Amino acid sequence: MTNQAQPQPPALAAATTMFVEVLVVGIGTLTAAVLLLIALIGPATTAKLAPVANSSATAGIGLAAAYALGILIDRAADTALTPHRRRLRTHFFPTAAVYAQARLRLADFPDLTARADYTRSRMRICRGWLFNTIALTLTADLAMLRYSFEHRPLTLGATTVLGAATAFGFYRAWRSLTTTGYRKLAEQTAPATTPPAPVPSQPDTASP
Template identity: 45%
Template sequence: MSQLNKPEASGVVAATAMFVEVLVIGVGALAGVFGCVAAVAGYANMRRIATVLSSAPASAVGLSAAYALGIIFDRAADHLLTSPRRRLRRRYFSTNSSYDEARKAILEFPHLVAMSDYARSRMRICRGWLLDCLLLTFAASLLIWRFPVQDRLSLFIAVIVLGGLCATGFYLCWRSITETGYKKLAQQASHVAAGVPSQGGGVAANA
């Protein structure tokens, strides 16, 4: 492959990865929104439209809706976590300019950029699913109270506990990936400045 084709191929891979990330987040968001709508509509109404919802056109609409919701939830999660992200960044970069300079310093090393992209991908999915878990927990709680189920109270408590644990887990994963990324970026930039580029680690940069 020629040098001229590499940037284009890299761009295609990055765009594909972004599409998958947004869709993964959007699937959870769509499930949560659908659960809330189903709870409002009620059990009887949902039984009447079950056949329509399982049709091919409905699946196509659902896929499009999942992607759109994924974009919204990704941006919402990014906004929600702005403050903790900035606090983590300040541990390794005193100013925004020093952070920007560090990011520019590794651009000449494709293996570091690739690791950076992989870290950002995991970070986005974790932060998006943090919101997904909260919405899914709320939706499941509504469904339990609105639909005819046995052991309603036990199920309600189980859903709240499980949803809280999952949301906490995704937050901790996001925090760990983000902090590790900033730490490694600072180390890599330092090595590049010294003429000895680092060989490991990813970058959980602002996305």
């Protein structure tokens, strides 16, 4: 008797995707937090604490912290960008009620819903990493200021410029994905308009 792989339930797939999204964002946030800690405690204390980072307990705590921080930064990024997102939405949906009705109509098409969910997943990652990049750039600069090494001004300048360019890239990607998602939703849920059927001509029965 052969065992066939069962398809993953939609709810489980959505939960798994959300977990991965939060973790991907949270890893960047945790890295920024570690860089900030290094900047605060300095090189000597960092060297003393370095062996602790190799333990399995630290890895488990780090994974849990990354997930928790991912939730935090995702909510913070969503709150900060909500006004801008709503302005983009009004280009395609005049009111929130019209947008909600379009989302409900889209639920009748599973294939289109899956594509929209994938677009929103990429949008959330870009949104989170926009703020992660800013935090990483600032904390990396602070950490490098605590260490003495060759060409430090050049390294600081390059890190800042690269961080600013990357953050702008994430913003542009988030804006493009958000706008495209609204546009496709408006196109896919627009009511179909069909031309009226031609009225057949009636024979002229009038008497001469």
